[in-house]
Amino acid sequence: MSPPASSVTILVARKACSKPPCAKVLGELGKGIAQRRSRAERTPRGQIRAIIDGNFDGHQVSQSVMKTWLAFWASSMHRGNLQRLQRVNDRRLYSNLCFQFRRCLPRQDARDAARGLAALIDGLWLRGALASETLDVERARRIAYDYLDGQLQGADTFA
Numbered sequence: 600m601s602p603p604a605s606s607v608t609i610l611v612a613r614k615a616c617s618k619p620p621c622a623k624v625l626g627e628l629g630k631g632i633a634q635r636r637s638r639a640e641r642t643p644r645g646q647i648r649a650i651i652d653g654n655f656d657g658h659q660v661s662q663s664v665m666k667t668w669l670a671f672w673a674s675s676m677h678r679g680n681l682q683r684l685q686r687v688n689d690r691r692l693y694s695n696l697c698f699q700f701r702r703c704l705p706r707q708d709a710r711d712a713a714r715g716l717a718a719l720i721d722g723l724w725l726r727g728a729l730a731s732e733t734l735d736v737e738r739a740r741r742i743a744y745d746y747l748d749g750q751l752q753g754a755d756t757f758a
Contacts, residue, residue: 621671621681624664625688631656632695643699644751647716650695651743654720655736665728692717703754712750719746 632653639649658664675685693713700709720743727734 620667621674621684624659624667624671625684627664628653628656628659628688629691631658643702643754644747646699647696647747648744650692650699651716651720651740651747654692654724655734655739655743657736660724660727660734660736665734668724669728689717692720700750703751708750716743716746716750719743 632650635649635653635656636646639645653659659668671681672685675681696713696716697709700712704712723739723742724734727736727739
C-alpha cells in the first residue's frame with residue numbers, strides 16, 4: 600500500500616522547505632513591507648495599502664519564492680518549528696492590519712476587517728500560486744484595495 604498523498608506531500612515539503620529558505624522568504628516579506636510602510640502615507644489606508652503591496656511584491660510572487668511558500672505552508676502543518684514561524688507570520692499580519700483599522704474603526708469592526716483582509720490576501724496569493732498562469736498581481740491588489748475601501752467607507756475622514 601502506498602503512503603497517503605499527505606505523507607508524500609510532507610516528504611516533498613520537508614526537502615523543499617529546510618529552515619534557511621523559509622526563514623529567508625519570511626524575512627524578505629517583513630523587510631519589504633517595512634520599507635513600503637516607511638514610504639507610505641501615515642494614514643490607516645496608506646499603511647494598509649503598503650501591507651497589501653508588500654504581500655504582492657514582485658519578489659514574493661516569483662516562481663521560486665512561491666514554491667518555497669507552498670512548501671513552507673505544507674510543512675508547517677506537521678513541523679513544530681515551522682508551525683511556530685507560520686503563527687508568528689499570521690499574527691504579525693493580523694496585528695499590523697488590526698492596529699491600522701483600529702485607528703478609524705470600533706474595536707470589533709477593526710478585528711473583523713483585519714481578519715477578512717488577511718484571509719483575502721492569503722486566499723488571493725494561494726489561488727494565484729496554484730493557478731497554471733502567472734498571478735495577476737495588479738488584479739489581486741485591486742481586489743484587496745476594494746475590500747479595504749469598503750471597510751473604511753464611512754470611517755473617520757483621516758482614514
